[in-house]
Amino acid sequence: MGFLGNRLGGPRKFNHQYIYVDERKEKLEKMEEQAKRELGMLPEEKKGFNPEDIRGKFIEGTTHLKKRKARGRKPFSMGVILVIIVLLIFLWNYILTGEWSFALF
Structure with a gap:
């Protein structure tokens, strides 16, 4: 039989049962x-997957995006991104050559 018994198949399955649930209600x-x-007091219930329901849900979930x-x-x-890229290219050239002038050939 062994030390662990017959339960060598793996971990227990998760079984969560609600305590405070009123099924009748x-x-x-x-x-x-x-x-x-x-x-006709409420609109008809939608069936199936609707991609428009997902749109905007990720932005609503984070405060900085809101x-x-x-x-x-x-x-x-x-424009700001292009200026930063040009400045980085000149800095890279200065590090490699030691000069601020940028010669293509």
Whole structure:
């Protein structure tokens, strides 16, 4: 039989059972919602996957993206990025050659 017994198959499966759940209340709410849908008081329930439901959910989940969206501007413009790249190329050339002049040939 061994030290561990017959349980050598792997870890236990996760089994979470809710403690404070009123199944009767949930069932009544579902029935009430279905009746309202049938009477036209609520819109019809969507079935299936809709990619438009996902749009914007990632931005809503983070505060810094919400702030950026509220400001309405991008962090860097294309001109700033190009100037930084040119400056880095001149710095790289200075490190390699020791001169600030940039000779192509």
